Amino acid sequence: xxxxxxxxxxxxxxxxxxxxxxxxxxxxxxxxxxxxxxxxxxxxxxxxxxxxxxxxxxxxxxxxxxxxxxxxxxxxxxxxxxxxxxxxxxxxxxxxxxxxxxxxxxxxxxxxxxxxxxxxxxxxxxxxxxxxxxxxxxxxxxxxxxxxxxxxxxxxxxxxxxxxxxxxxxxxxxxxxxxxxxxxxxxxxxxxxxxxxxxxxxxxxxxxxxxxxxxxxxxxxxxxxxxxxxxxxxxxxxxxxxxxxxxxxxxxxxxxxxxxxxxxxxxxxxxxxxxxxxxxxxxxxxxxxxxxxxxxxxxxxxxxxxxxxxxxxxxxxxxxxxxxxxxxxxxxxxxxxxxxxxxxxxxxxxxxxxxxxxxxxxxxxxxxxxxxxxxxxxxxxxxxxxxxxxxxxxxxxxxxxxxxxxxxxxxxxxxxxxxxxxxxxxxxxxxxxxxxxxxxxxxxxxxxxxxxxxxxxxxxxxxxxxxxxxxxxxxxxxxxxxxxxxxxxxxxxxxxxxxxxxxxxxxxxxxxxxxxxxxxxxxxxxxxxxxxxxxxxxxxxxxxxxxxxxxxxxxxxxxxxxxxxxxxxxxxxxxxxxxxxxxxxxxxxxxxxxxxxxxxxxxxxxxxxxxxxxxxxxxxxxxxxxxxxxxxxxxxxxxxxxxxxxxxxxxxxxxxxxxxxxxxxxxxxxxxxxxxxxxxxxxxxxxxxxxxxxxxxxxxxxxxxxxxxxxxxxxxxxxxxxxxxxxxxxxxxxxxxxxxxxxxxxxxxx
Numbered sequence: 001x002x003x004x005x006x007x008x009x010x011x012x013x014x015x016x017x018x019x020x021x022x023x024x025x026x027x028x029x030x031x032x033x034x035x036x037x038x039x040x041x042x043x044x045x046x047x048x049x050x051x052x053x054x055x056x057x058x059x060x061x062x063x064x065x066x067x068x069x070x071x072x073x074x075x076x077x078x079x080x081x082x083x084x085x086x087x088x089x090x091x092x093x094x095x096x097x098x099x100x101x102x103x104x105x106x107x108x109x110x111x112x113x114x115x116x117x118x119x120x121x122x123x124x125x126x127x128x129x130x131x132x133x134x135x136x137x138x139x140x141x142x143x144x145x146x147x148x149x150x151x152x153x154x155x156x157x158x159x160x161x162x163x164x165x166x167x168x169x170x171x172x173x174x175x176x177x178x179x180x181x182x183x184x185x186x187x188x189x190x191x192x193x194x195x196x197x198x199x200x201x202x203x204x205x206x207x208x209x210x211x212x213x214x215x216x217x218x219x220x221x222x223x224x225x226x227x228x229x230x231x232x233x234x235x236x237x238x239x240x241x242x243x244x245x246x247x248x249x250x251x252x253x254x255x256x257x258x259x260x261x262x263x264x265x266x267x268x269x270x271x272x273x274x275x276x277x278x279x280x281x282x283x284x285x286x287x288x289x290x291x292x293x294x295x296x297x298x299x300x301x302x303x304x305x306x307x308x309x310x311x312x313x314x315x316x317x318x319x320x321x322x323x324x325x326x327x328x329x330x331x332x333x334x335x336x337x338x339x340x341x342x343x344x345x346x347x348x349x350x351x352x353x354x355x356x357x358x359x360x361x362x363x364x365x366x367x368x369x370x371x372x373x374x375x376x377x378x379x380x381x382x383x384x385x386x387x388x389x390x391x392x393x394x395x396x397x398x399x400x401x402x403x404x405x406x407x408x409x410x411x412x413x414x415x416x417x418x419x420x421x422x423x424x425x426x427x428x429x430x431x432x433x434x435x436x437x438x439x440x441x442x443x444x445x446x447x448x449x450x451x452x453x454x455x456x457x458x459x460x461x462x463x464x465x466x467x468x469x470x471x472x473x474x475x476x477x478x479x480x481x482x483x484x485x486x487x488x489x490x491x492x493x494x495x496x497x498x499x500x501x502x503x504x505x506x507x508x509x510x511x512x513x514x515x516x517x518x519x520x521x522x523x524x525x526x527x528x529x530x531x532x533x534x535x536x537x538x539x540x541x542x543x544x545x546x547x548x549x550x551x552x553x554x555x556x557x558x559x560x561x562x563x564x565x566x567x568x569x570x571x572x573x574x575x576x577x578x579x580x581x582x583x584x585x586x587x588x589x590x591x592x593x594x595x596x597x598x599x600x601x602x603x604x605x606x607x608x609x610x611x612x613x614x615x616x617x618x619x620x621x622x623x624x625x626x627x628x629x630x631x632x633x634x635x636x637x638x639x640x641x642x643x644x645x646x647x648x649x650x651x652x653x654x655x656x657x658x659x660x661x662x663x664x665x666x667x668x669x670x671x672x673x674x675x676x677x678x679x680x681x682x683x684x685x686x687x688x689x690x691x692x693x694x695x696x697x698x699x700x701x702x703x704x705x706x707x708x709x710x711x712x713x714x715x716x717x718x719x720x721x722x723x724x725x726x727x728x729x730x731x732x733x734x735x736x737x738x739x740x741x742x743x744x745x746x747x748x749x750x
Contacts (some may be wrong), residue, residue: 002078034127037128039697047125055083065095067233068092068174068207073206074208075210077220078235079237080342092207093150093151097172104172106152107150107151109175109176109177109190111186112138120152123153132146134150134151138153138154138158140477145247147691155385163435177191179209188442197435213409221439241392242396243397244396246402257357261295261334265301270392274351276337276387278338286336294306305333305334306330307336318562339360342386353395353396355400358379358407360383367419367729369634370619371665372665372668378407380409428456447660458618463537474590480508487584487614488501490606494607497593503538505576523567533557544568609677613679619661620632621673628674635695636699639665641656660676689698693709
């Protein structure tokens with residue numbers, strides 16, 4: 001039913017006695033009733049209770065309950081395997097029950113969706129209640145709760161969105177912020193806003209669960225100007241496993257980890273293996289290699305089963321059964337994970353080996369050029385310590401980096417490395433509700449904040465006073481990035497809502513293109529080419545989605561098999577389908593019209609491009625030399641098209657367009673723009689605000705647009721501009737990747 005450890009009420013049998021079994025129960029007064037549903041406890045409850053009492057967190061139960069009763073804020077610090085994520089929420093539920101829920105229920109945030117599901121399942125099992133009733137969960141596109149729910153697990157960004165309708169979170173009596181050390185943008189914003197909410201709601205209780213390196217920052221943040229002492233409960237860490245460090249650098253960490261997995265398997269020592277790689281791509285590559293190598297192992301070693309377990313990965317670890325008397329052939333699971341996998345729920349009893357590559361890939365946003373870069377960097381000391389705890393005192397942790405490596409104490413908060421435009425839009429929305437300023441633990445970078453405000457200004461989401469405009473309020477209701485939300489709003493005006501809904505859903509879901517197996521790249525390209533649309537990638541996505549829906553309508557045809565045949569990801573397309581349905585519901589709720597589909601007509605194509613440019617006019621580029629070197633007007637960088645683009649090198653049918661609108665720019669090894677469609681510069685001039693156009697840095701491409709906008713005025717100074725360009729070398733083709741500083745002067749809003 002569920003998975004992990006959590007609350008219970010006072011002991012109902014002496015500590016020295018064995019847990020009751022089924023034989024213990026009769027039909028008399030000996031039956032103990034569950035205080036949450038009024039039913040007798042099952043034998044399963046007592047079995048789990050015995051295990052819960054062995055957790056390190058159980059020793060601090062009395063201290064925690066006293067602190068919760070007498071303080072608004074409690075900080076609990078402890079490493080993995082202490083049981084804090086399962087037990088403490090249960091004890092908070094008992095606290096709310098003791099007050100008859102007069103101040104609300106309990107919500108516990110998680111930083112990834114699968115962790116929220118796994119914990120809810122485990123806690124419901126431990127509390128001996130049905131999942132979806134007394135204990136539930138809420139993750140993107142899925143809710144498993146009811147009016148009976150008293151304890152809910154949810155991802156942190158969904159709790160933030162709840163604040164748009166309930167700014168002071170009055171539905172809750174206890175709010176638990178778990179995994180605070182992950183420092184996601186949503187968690188940091190919640191921690192900042194809760195500081196003000198606690199002042200407004202004296203009856204509210206907030207519990208923050210974290211690990212030691214983050215504890216001092218939290219104490220300083222919440223108690224810096226207060227005379228009251230914030231209770232800190234430190235949980236005993238389990239004894240670390242034997243740690244073995246590599247004496248060489250970790251340049252070849254990927255194949256070193258795989259070789260080590262095979263060596264461990266050949267020793268025939270019992271226990272599953274956990275391997276931490278730098279990225280999801282490496283995890284999936286390792287899965288393929290280990291699957292192939294597993295078929296070559298001798299029969300005497302027993303099967304080795306690699307299991308992908310990335311953050312956000314759906315599905316719990318599979319339960320592999322063993323045949324009696326066949327211990328030598330026991331299946332060994334190899335769990336393959338990435339950064340932040342340390343807090344995921346593991347089958348701890350079975351894990352005996354941990355392999356830590358010591359590196360991670362993080363996406364870092366550069367506000368000046370509006371681009372993400374994938375950066376390979378060492379993990380933090382905090383992560384390293386958590387990983388050493390996973391195999392327990394009898395296991396081994398192999399660190400593929402020297403012992404004297406200087407790891408940073410903590411990872412940089414994501415709010416310093418992310419595009420915070422959506423966050424600024426959300427905080428502007430909360431200003432309307434009267435909530436105070438967000439007191440960040442670490443304030444966002446000023447340049448990133450200015451870029452966010454500038455972007456919202458260009459999108460007409462702000463009024464002359466810098467507050468949300470009517471358009472901004474509507475944009476904040478739509479759970480999309482601000483640019484895509486603006487495009488969707490524009491589609492209502494241009495009668496292409498049906499098509500733009502599909503584009504928004506496909507771009508919000510994971511990529512629908514599967515990585516083809518070795519030797520089948522050509523076949524995959526041929527299949528994908530069947531969906532290519534001459535107008536560009538946005539239209540290709542509509543083709544794919546419509547074909548997927550058609551495969552679902554044909555009862556005799558399996559949509560999953562259809563996806564396999566065309567090298568498309570079925571789960572990604574199902575996610576896009578769910579996102580599209582949710583967006584349609586939102587538009588209906590705020591009473592915006594949804595036009596009838598007319599995909600394929602000339603007028604519809606023109607309107608889709610106008611709607612896209614209404615949101616993405618800041619992301620246009622021009623092919624300056626006819627060879628695919630696209631010059632981006634906003635920041636004067638040059639990039640190539642992504643390999644999967646309809647206009648990419650794999651495509652021979654479509655010529656390269658001169659002007660394109662693109663969805664994403666990634667400044668990394670491939671330096672590419674992704675999801676591009678051809679546009680007319682004349683339509684761009686119509687859709688882009690004039691003050692944005694005039695703020696573009698000087699370039700040959702801007703001069704071309706200026707000629708279209710004001711041909712008579714441009715001719716007068718054309719010769720002067722050409723002379724200046726020749727002297728200063730400002731031709732687009734010569735710009736390369738020179739970064740031109742952005743101007744952040746406040747613009748007059750039309």
